[in-house]
Amino acid sequence: xxxxxxINNLSVQFNTEGGLIKAVRGxxxxxxAGETVAIVGESxxxxxxxxxxxxxxxxxxxxxxxxxxxxxxxxxxxxARALNKIRGKDIGMIFQDPMTALNPYxxxxxxxxxxLMVHKQMSKREARxxxxxxxxxxxxxxxxxxxxxYPHELSGGMRQRVAIAMALLCQPRxxxxxxxxxxxxxxxxxxxxxxxxxxxxxxxxSMALITHDLPLVAGLCERVIVMYAGHIVETGSVDxxxxxAAHPYTQALLAATPSAALLNKARLDEPGDDKxxxxxxxxxxxxxxxxxxxxxxxxxxxPRCAYADKPCFSQEPDLQQLASGKQVACWHSLEQVQS
Amino acid sequence: xxxxxxxxxxxxxxxxxxxxxxxxxxxxxxxxxxxxxERQVPAEIAANLERVYHLQDPLPLQYAYxxxxxxxxxxxxxxxxxxxxxxxxxxxxxxxxxxLGLLAILLSLLIGVALxxxxxxxxxxxxxxxxxxxxxxxxxIPNFVMAPVLVLVFAVFLGWLPAGGWxxxxxxxxxxxxxxLPQIAxxxxxxxxNLIETLNAPYIRxxxxxxxxxxxxxxxxxxxxxxLPVISWLGPATAAIITGSVVVEQIxxxxxxxxxxxxxxxxxxxxxxxxxxxxxxxxxxxxxxxVDLFYALLDPRIRYDKH
Amino acid sequence: xxxxxxxPKHADTVAKGLSPWQLALRRLARNKAAxxxxxxxxxxxxxxxxxxxxSPWELDAVDWDHIGAAPDLxxxxxxxxxxxxxxxxVRTLQGGRISLMVGLLAxxxxxxxxxxxxAIAGYAGGKTDALMMRFVDILYALxxxxxxxxxxxxxxxxxxxxxxxxxxxxxxxxxxxVRGQALSIKQRSFVEAAKVTGASHSAIIKRHxxxxxxxxxxxxxxxxxxxxxxxxxxxxxxxxxxQEPMTSWGVLIAEGAAQMESAPWMLLFPAAFLAVTLFCxxxxxxxxxxxxxxxxx
Numbered sequence: 001x002x003x004x005x006x007i008n009n010l011s012v013q014f015n016t017e018g019g020l021i022k023a024v025r026g027x028x029x030x031x032x033a034g035e036t037v038a039i040v041g042e043s044x045x046x047x048x049x050x051x052x053x054x055x056x057x058x059x060x061x062x063x064x065x066x067x068x069x070x071x072x073x074x075x076x077x078x079x080a081r082a083l084n085k086i087r088g089k090d091i092g093m094i095f096q097d098p099m100t101a102l103n104p105y106x107x108x109x110x111x112x113x114x115x116l117m118v119h120k121q122m123s124k125r126e127a128r129x130x131x132x133x134x135x136x137x138x139x140x141x142x143x144x145x146x147x148x149x150y151p152h153e154l155s156g157g158m159r160q161r162v163a164i165a166m167a168l169l170c171q172p173r174x175x176x177x178x179x180x181x182x183x184x185x186x187x188x189x190x191x192x193x194x195x196x197x198x199x200x201x202x203x204x205x206s207m208a209l210i211t212h213d214l215p216l217v218a219g220l221c222e223r224v225i226v227m228y229a230g231h232i233v234e235t236g237s238v239d240x241x242x243x244x245a246a247h248p249y250t251q252a253l254l255a256a257t258p259s260a261a262l263l264n265k266a267r268l269d270e271p272g273d274d275k276x277x278x279x280x281x282x283x284x285x286x287x288x289x290x291x292x293x294x295x296x297x298x299x300x301x302x303p304r305c306a307y308a309d310k311p312c313f314s315q316e317p318d319l320q321q322l323a324s325g326k327q328v329a330c331w332h333s334l335e336q337v338q339s
Numbered sequence: 340x341x342x343x344x345x346x347x348x349x350x351x352x353x354x355x356x357x358x359x360x361x362x363x364x365x366x367x368x369x370x371x372x373x374x375x376x377e378r379q380v381p382a383e384i385a386a387n388l389e390r391v392y393h394l395q396d397p398l399p400l401q402y403a404y405x406x407x408x409x410x411x412x413x414x415x416x417x418x419x420x421x422x423x424x425x426x427x428x429x430x431x432x433x434x435x436x437x438x439l440g441l442l443a444i445l446l447s448l449l450i451g452v453a454l455x456x457x458x459x460x461x462x463x464x465x466x467x468x469x470x471x472x473x474x475x476x477x478x479x480i481p482n483f484v485m486a487p488v489l490v491l492v493f494a495v496f497l498g499w500l501p502a503g504g505w506x507x508x509x510x511x512x513x514x515x516x517x518x519x520l521p522q523i524a525x526x527x528x529x530x531x532x533n534l535i536e537t538l539n540a541p542y543i544r545x546x547x548x549x550x551x552x553x554x555x556x557x558x559x560x561x562x563x564x565x566x567l568p569v570i571s572w573l574g575p576a577t578a579a580i581i582t583g584s585v586v587v588e589q590i591x592x593x594x595x596x597x598x599x600x601x602x603x604x605x606x607x608x609x610x611x612x613x614x615x616x617x618x619x620x621x622x623x624x625x626x627x628x629x630v631d632l633f634y635a636l637l638d639p640r641i642r643y644d645k646h
Numbered sequence: 647x648x649x650x651x652x653x654p655k656h657a658d659t660v661a662k663g664l665s666p667w668q669l670a671l672r673r674l675a676r677n678k679a680a681x682x683x684x685x686x687x688x689x690x691x692x693x694x695x696x697x698x699x700x701s702p703w704e705l706d707a708v709d710w711d712h713i714g715a716a717p718d719l720x721x722x723x724x725x726x727x728x729x730x731x732x733x734x735x736v737r738t739l740q741g742g743r744i745s746l747m748v749g750l751l752a753x754x755x756x757x758x759x760x761x762x763x764x765a766i767a768g769y770a771g772g773k774t775d776a777l778m779m780r781f782v783d784i785l786y787a788l789x790x791x792x793x794x795x796x797x798x799x800x801x802x803x804x805x806x807x808x809x810x811x812x813x814x815x816x817x818x819x820x821x822x823x824v825r826g827q828a829l830s831i832k833q834r835s836f837v838e839a840a841k842v843t844g845a846s847h848s849a850i851i852k853r854h855x856x857x858x859x860x861x862x863x864x865x866x867x868x869x870x871x872x873x874x875x876x877x878x879x880x881x882x883x884x885x886x887x888x889q890e891p892m893t894s895w896g897v898l899i900a901e902g903a904a905q906m907e908s909a910p911w912m913l914l915f916p917a918a919f920l921a922v923t924l925f926c927x928x929x930x931x932x933x934x935x936x937x938x939x940x941x942x943x
Contacts, residue, residue: 055547056547057544057547057548059539080547080553083550084550084552086550087547087549088549088550088551089550093548095541095544095548097541100540100541101541101542101544101545102542102545103542104542104639105563105564105639106559106563110559114549114551114559115549115551118549118550118551118552118555119550150639152639163545166549353784354784475928475929476925478928479921479924479925479928480924481876481880481920483879483880483883483896483899483900484899484920486903487902487906488913490906491906491907491910491913495906578791582791582792585791585884586883586884589884590903600792600795601884601886603799604795604796604798604799604884604886605885605886609799612795613796615792616792616795616796620792
């Protein structure tokens with residue numbers, strides 16, 4: 001496998017009225033060609049900001065620093081003109097809320113066709129044909145008629161399918177899905193995840209799945225990156241994370257819904273009826289997520305951590321290799337391994 | 340869509356009806372008005388009034404006659420100009436007022452939108468502050484101050500343009516500018532605010548993530564949401580322009596309806612003032628109706644979200 | 647995790663221990679244009695009140711030695727005189743008193759009508775609300791400027807008519823704003839609580855609904871004052887407003903516009919006073935709006 005995306009020591013800050021918010025604090029990881037990675041964490045962990053930064057989508061008060069290489073090209077903080085040769089063409093992005101992510105004033109056809117016309121210099125007619133094919137591919141029935149609908153005429157799940165089709169049009173090397181199921185009904189969530197899995201299996205596209213719902217995506221992803229307060233706290237294969245979680249935060253995440261998580265992983269491996277899945281959402285973990293303006297000293301998780309003691313209060317642990325492909329940033333899990 | 344049109348149409352009728360009714364009773368009760376039995380007007384006009392208002396009939400019948408006349412576009416004879424009916428005076432003045440008003444609206448839209456877009460794209464930079472300060476000036480300085488100043492500078496001191504009259508293009512420049520400046524400012528501020536808000540919308544982020552060039556995003560994705568409120572501005576703008584034209588016509592001595600109106604008000608020409616109020620009231624209401632329909636046509640969500 | 651995490655609202659919650667009003671005042675104080683406008687407006691008001699007493703000239707005293715004279719410190723005609731030899735300094739400031747007074751009084755009238763009407767409609771809800779607001783909608787569509795002129799044709803031109811007419815026009819928007827607020831406030835728990843404890847409707851409206859609508863209402867009132875002043879000047883400019891021997895900025899501007907080639911100061915001073923006052927009021931209103939509702943920044 002060759003390296004597709006590598007992120008090196010990326011930081012993202014927001015200058016707000018209340019002060020400087022350090023949303024991402026020195027994050028490094030890579031995504032290989034054909035790999036699917038889940039980036040997991042509570043809201044505020046900085047997981048979306050990593051990808052918004054590399055796509056050049058930060059709001060005006062946001063600033064990114066570090067190094068991002070995509071397919072051998074440095075893309076961080078490049079001007080829009082340069083980024084536009086990559087965005088939408090080699091990297092497709094799917095957003096959280098399909099209600100607002102599609103332009104309510106334009107027919108979905110126009111929103112699909114323009115991508116091909118801009119990136120592939122196609123004529124309108126050619127582009128429309130491909131757009132219809134793509135809609136069929138994401139299982140939209142009567143695509144030939146649907147393509148002339150406005151977004152508000154479609155259901156939430158249908159809209160998200162359109163958004164996925166839109167991201168796929170130019171056959172990108174990487175798809176970034178930013179909480180693609182959060183805004184959807186529970187039954188629709190699994191359908192969308194299944195669709196993403198199908199796309200990955202047939203097209204072998206790399207995927208970065210940003211989510212706070214680890215169990216939901218477990219069946220789709222090969223590797224998991226857990227973020228907390230702008231840091232990566234643990235990364236490893238899905239099995240590493242599910243069965244051998246080393247960081248107390250990851251453990252807490254899983255402990256919240258252990259059986260449902262495993263149940264769901266099994267379900268996705270083996271498609272079936274999704275009804276009556278019950279509550280899969282993460283249960284609350286003790287304590288509050290940290291105040292982004294006022295991060296705790298030492299390990300950012302220590303106020304909520306049952307194991308926290310001396311080193312945790314004063315010094316932030318770095319990511320350390322535990323086993324091959326498995327890293328964790330925690331004073332205690334390191335001790336366990338070393339002793 | 341059709342039900343929407345009918346519904347909106349039905350909504351305007353009570354308003355028009357109220358205007359006409361108020362107008363009738365105001366004329367009816369006016370001291371020294373056409374219905375005042377102790378009025379002292381020339382015999383000729385008195386005869387006319389008698390004929391038009393059926394003064395001998397009972398009140399409800401008089402009202403019915405008045406309604407019927409207004410529906411026919413007949414506002415009765417002028418109270419002061421012996422040889423004219425109000426409708427004739429309005430018909431005379433309307434072409435001038437309409438040209439003035441349409442040109443002003445056109446200019447406001449073109450320049451206002453352009454300035455607003457520039458300011459929004461340069462948000463919080465020098466050009467933005469400059470445009471917004473100018474806009475604030477435009478909104479704040481009323482056109483009865485702006486118009487004389489324009490005349491003083493461009494007609495008196497510089498001698499570039501004529502200070503009055505109507506007909507050729509040169510004579511139109513100053514009145515149209517004086518009339519449209521506050522509206523240019525309003526449109527510019529509105530466009531700027533809308534565009535800034537729209538550019539923060541999630542669907543614009545999607546468009547950026549799709550790698551579309553900025554010009555394409557502005558033209559295809561941001562334009563509707565930005566300009567729709569400007570469309571609805573056209574309703575109140577009509578009222579503002581009409582009001583402003585009263586002053587501008589006065590200052591530049593243009594033979595429009597506005598001047599008849601002011602003279603009518605100063606001379607207590609009840610029928611003329613009333614006729615103009617009804618005429619302009621109807622015009623404003625019709626404009627508002629058209630604007631709403633146009634808006635519904637442009638916003639795909641309205642057509643279906645009704646009921 | 648979305649970009650809303652970085653919104654100022656979020657940041658505000660950090661600064662604890664301040665009431666929303668204190669926060670708003672603090673934001674207003676940081677707005678230079680608004681603060682400057684407040685001081686400038688106060689200065690104008692004070693000058694309008696005190697100024698005429700300083701000048702040796704009376705409002706309609708004719709100075710036969712200086713007819714249509716340019717501004718001059720020696721003759722103590724600081725702003726010059728008009729075509730009748732009357733002192734413009736005194737006239738401009740006297741006119742200012744009238745214009746400002748009309749602005750404040752008429753706004754107060756609209757304020758009272760609008761709040762009462764809107765609060766009742768919003769609190770009552772249902773059919774009463776629909777009917778009351780439909781009435782407002784109809785009035786909204788009428789060409790008011792023209793109706794006011796119509797009224798002046800009718801009742802003759804007097805300053806009281808202008809107060810009433812303008813106040814009666816401007817309450818519509820106020821009513822809409824208050825009604826919208828009232829609709830949402832009455833759902834809140836403290837209103838429910840008041841109902842349960844048996845408070846009367848009028849007590850609830852007075853004690854709970856109205857105080858909680860004040861923010862937007864104050865902003866709108868601040869923006870109404872310049873509109874009213876403009877309205878009065880407009881009528882006066884046309885000769886339909888304030889009448890001799892009283893004067894207002896609109897009257898003076900009309901006189902100035904007629905004489906602007908020979909005596910440009912006659913236009914300059916009242917126009918400048920009017921424009922600066924309107925500027926200040928608009929900046930203060932905008933500043934207040936931003937301070938009370940910081941979402942736009």
